[in-house]
Amino acid sequence: MADVIASPAVHTADHGHHADYLSDPEHKGIWSWMNTVDHKRLGVMYLWCVLAAFFVGGLFALLVRLELMHPGEDFMNAEQYNQAFTLHGAIMVFLFIIPSIPAALGNFILPLMLGAKDVAFPRLNLASFWVYVTGAIMAVTSIVVGGVDTGWTFYTPYSTSTGGAVTMMTMSVFVLGFSSIFTGINFVATVHKLRAPGMGWFQLPLFVWGIYATAIIQVLATPVLGITMVLLVMERAFNIGIFDAQIGGDPVLFQHFFWFYSHPAVYIMILPGMAIISEIIPTFSRRTIFGYRLIALSSVAIALIGFLVWGHHMFTSGESALAASIFSFLTFLVAIPSGIKVFNWIATMYKASISLDTPMLYATSFLLLFGIGGLTGIFLGALSVDIHLHDTYFVVAHFHYVMMGGTVIAFLGGLHYWWPKMFGRMYNESVGKIACGLVFIGFNMTFLTQFFMGSQGMPRRYYTYLDQFQPLHQFSTFGSWVLGAGLMIAAVNLMGALRGPKNAPANPWGGTTLEWQTQSPPITHNFVGQPSIEHNPYDYRNFKVPSDAV
Amino acid sequence: MNTWLRNLFLPNPASIKAEGVDDLFMFILWLNILFFLLIAGLVVLFCIQYKRKSATQKTAHIEHNTALELTWTILPLVLCLVVFFWGFNTYMQASVAPDGAMEIQVTAKKWIWSFGYPDGSVAIGKLWVPANKPVRLIMHSEDVLHAFYVPGFRIKQDVLPNRYTETWFHATEVGDYVIPCTEYCGKGHSEMKAVVKVVSQQDYEKFLEEGDPDEKGLPPEKLGASLYVNLGCSTCHSIDGSKGQGPSWKGIYAQQHKMIDGKSFEVDENYIRTSILQPQSMIVEGYQGIMPSYQGQIRERQLVALIAYIKSLK
Numbered sequence: 001m002a003d004v005i006a007s008p009a010v011h012t013a014d015h016g017h018h019a020d021y022l023s024d025p026e027h028k029g030i031w032s033w034m035n036t037v038d039h040k041r042l043g044v045m046y047l048w049c050v051l052a053a054f055f056v057g058g059l060f061a062l063l064v065r066l067e068l069m070h071p072g073e074d075f076m077n078a079e080q081y082n083q084a085f086t087l088h089g090a091i092m093v094f095l096f097i098i099p100s101i102p103a104a105l106g107n108f109i110l111p112l113m114l115g116a117k118d119v120a121f122p123r124l125n126l127a128s129f130w131v132y133v134t135g136a137i138m139a140v141t142s143i144v145v146g147g148v149d150t151g152w153t154f155y156t157p158y159s160t161s162t163g164g165a166v167t168m169m170t171m172s173v174f175v176l177g178f179s180s181i182f183t184g185i186n187f188v189a190t191v192h193k194l195r196a197p198g199m200g201w202f203q204l205p206l207f208v209w210g211i212y213a214t215a216i217i218q219v220l221a222t223p224v225l226g227i228t229m230v231l232l233v234m235e236r237a238f239n240i241g242i243f244d245a246q247i248g249g250d251p252v253l254f255q256h257f258f259w260f261y262s263h264p265a266v267y268i269m270i271l272p273g274m275a276i277i278s279e280i281i282p283t284f285s286r287r288t289i290f291g292y293r294l295i296a297l298s299s300v301a302i303a304l305i306g307f308l309v310w311g312h313h314m315f316t317s318g319e320s321a322l323a324a325s326i327f328s329f330l331t332f333l334v335a336i337p338s339g340i341k342v343f344n345w346i347a348t349m350y351k352a353s354i355s356l357d358t359p360m361l362y363a364t365s366f367l368l369l370f371g372i373g374g375l376t377g378i379f380l381g382a383l384s385v386d387i388h389l390h391d392t393y394f395v396v397a398h399f400h401y402v403m404m405g406g407t408v409i410a411f412l413g414g415l416h417y418w419w420p421k422m423f424g425r426m427y428n429e430s431v432g433k434i435a436c437g438l439v440f441i442g443f444n445m446t447f448l449t450q451f452f453m454g455s456q457g458m459p460r461r462y463y464t465y466l467d468q469f470q471p472l473h474q475f476s477t478f479g480s481w482v483l484g485a486g487l488m489i490a491a492v493n494l495m496g497a498l499r500g501p502k503n504a505p506a507n508p509w510g511g512t513t514l515e516w517q518t519q520s521p522p523i524t525h526n527f528v529g530q531p532s533i534e535h536n537p538y539d540y541r542n543f544k545v546p547s548d549a550v
Numbered sequence: 551m552n553t554w555l556r557n558l559f560l561p562n563p564a565s566i567k568a569e570g571v572d573d574l575f576m577f578i579l580w581l582n583i584l585f586f587l588l589i590a591g592l593v594v595l596f597c598i599q600y601k602r603k604s605a606t607q608k609t610a611h612i613e614h615n616t617a618l619e620l621t622w623t624i625l626p627l628v629l630c631l632v633v634f635f636w637g638f639n640t641y642m643q644a645s646v647a648p649d650g651a652m653e654i655q656v657t658a659k660k661w662i663w664s665f666g667y668p669d670g671s672v673a674i675g676k677l678w679v680p681a682n683k684p685v686r687l688i689m690h691s692e693d694v695l696h697a698f699y700v701p702g703f704r705i706k707q708d709v710l711p712n713r714y715t716e717t718w719f720h721a722t723e724v725g726d727y728v729i730p731c732t733e734y735c736g737k738g739h740s741e742m743k744a745v746v747k748v749v750s751q752q753d754y755e756k757f758l759e760e761g762d763p764d765e766k767g768l769p770p771e772k773l774g775a776s777l778y779v780n781l782g783c784s785t786c787h788s789i790d791g792s793k794g795q796g797p798s799w800k801g802i803y804a805q806q807h808k809m810i811d812g813k814s815f816e817v818d819e820n821y822i823r824t825s826i827l828q829p830q831s832m833i834v835e836g837y838q839g840i841m842p843s844y845q846g847q848i849r850e851r852q853l854v855a856l857i858a859y860i861k862s863l864k
Contacts, residue, residue: 078737078738078739078740078741079737082734082736082737082739149736151734155695155733155734157693157694157695157711158694158695158734158735158736161693161694162736245710245711245712246711249712250712251694251695251710251711251712252710285600285609286602286607286609287609287610287611287612288611288612288613290612290613290614290615291613291614291615291619292613292614293614294614294619316697316706316707316708317708317710318707318708318710318713318715321641321642321645324641325638325641328634328637328638329634329638332630332631332633332634333630335626335630336623336626336627336630339622339623339626340619340622340623342589343618343622344619346589346592346593346596347612347615347618349592349593349596349597349600350596350600350610350612351600351609351610351612352596352600352609352610353600353602353603353607353608353609354596354597354600354601354602355601355602356597356601364593364597367589367593368586368589368590368593371585371586371589371590372582372586375581375582375585375586376582378578378581378582378630378633379575379578379579379582381630381633381634381637382574382578382633382634382636382637383637383638383640383641384567384570384571384574384637384638384639384640384641384644384704385571385574385575385578385637386637387571387641387704387705387706388571388575388701388704388705388706390706390732391697391699391706391732391733392732451559452558452559455559455560455575456559456560456561456701457561457699457701457702457728457730459699459730459731459732460732460734461734461739461740462730462739462740463740464740464741465740466728539611540609540611541611545605545606549605
């Protein structure tokens, strides 16, 4: 590997300060944002959209938890409750978590990390954004005009026979899929073609590896979801008999189609989270990452094996014992690369110089929460135990530990990590840490309890329940308030910083990757001149940490 | 400690399958605890031990260590394979019902469970079985997907509209065990419950001959009140006047009801009887015809009891 070091100061500081992408006099006004092809502006616009979706999805989550304070009807009846949990799931999955890290942070950071001026297809990037907005508007419309009560999984024949705006919602998922495919194609081409001179595959920052693996899944798996959604709509509109048993279809076929996308989609959600953690830990440890190649390749391994495990969502569906055993076996295989990553991240903290700033605090939270999420997956991979736990709160708790404890915590860590770069402003560090602490405590209060409920036999998607579960349900609801408060404080802290002066240095954390070598916020063309790579990422041996770093 | 954790996580085991599942559950739980303590311990230890003391602090440059990386690839792999084979084994042992098992037909529909016995009788909401005898369930759904789950027995199986699925159990302890539906099926999903009544062989035979002993000796009104819940009426019909999927029963007796075909009826004994047995023939204006028929699944005595109960709701 190349061993020569580039001093980050060389490329930019000498050229003085330039107008940044936010205040570029050549790109002013609303219209310059709406038809921008600048990956940074698109990333920022995506960011506002996914944060809005996160807020709405979160409100539905709080409503769901509030209804569960007592058994029986509190303030929502069964129909309203069913709509609330459906919208929570659908909004969080399709509007927030899938586009969150790749489309918002990835769009902004990935080209900078490669030393590129933009993504490979800037106009496709713009199209992707507006397709996303169209899909989001359709989703919101379906909520307003008729409501959807199918659960985010749209299982047939319930989804083909229930009323409400299911057709509109499934079409919205179809449209959102295209946005995801466009982003994926763009990132694959960008990583292949636009790397800075001297940047080989094993000089890529690990964030790029993670987003690259994600992009492959987006391009390969999303079309299957699109086709499935179209078939579902045709079934509803024309009764053609694919999924509906009454006219000769097979409802389990829908589950195969759905999970053939939606299991890889789980990796669309978690791989970018892991990618962020692979950046934060070395930066705040000021140490080279341990086992770079294994982390990079494990992302690709997860992406590929992830295509072969969808049947583990269907162990009780009546699939054959042979199929169930194969899916169970492959499920255990896909767990191994994730385990390797966790141990490599921890090894990176050995003999390091660790500073627990807000992003690193989120990264350590990630290690603990994702640890629990991953470990509890072992229960669900084991055939006989899964039969007992399937479709109970145990599963709900498990995937929230992975999706929220993993991806969302990593997303928050990434936001705090790159916020100074994106907007040129530092937030209040103490408030950031307090918010992170509240999120951590509230999250565990909300979801740890759900493991006990689930294995005791509390089924999911219930608006009422047996009295024996009430204490745990109430504790979980209290936890959701702490969690909500933590997230609100984090939001106020970040947003509040935008009102202050642009005070962020180019490299506030002492990061080694290329995005830290341009000013904060970056200029419209990212770099003055072409940056080149003369050392591996995370190599701190001769790296000069700038004096204005925190 | 082990027993305490077992009780914290798992309901009382009440079938011969439960022990095997629980042993594996506990093994994985201990693995989880061990690995979580390892991860959390190392993270906390390193955060304290290697806390940044000065901005220029030197750090180790360790790119990788093949022996370590192999350790944490192979060790988890071996443990995962152990769990896989253990889970596979207990699953296979439990997947086929033994010869000579008693067979019961299970029918699921929104939002009731009904059980057909070998002698042709049908019970709604209660699955009567003798203890210490294998029971094979052959299940199908009349509408959407449902799932048959008995937490106490550690069994679960989806119920499909287009083919039979099956599961079996061998209950070891006399008692009542809840059967919650675990595949989302709409409005009444959370209330689609039934009960497994595990009784002695003697009591089981008595049940087959004389019907549900819980219903014996009750005055009709009281029996009607319990059937209101057990037969699933409560999912759609309120008794406090609030509007549900179907008309509320409060004060319904002797009311005039307008049907969707324009006809009008007074609610009397025969109207209630027809509404229960052929609900599609009588659809009240403002409601959908979604009520399942109880023809052949309800005894005369139960009908009388329900009518008496409805009359009592003024």
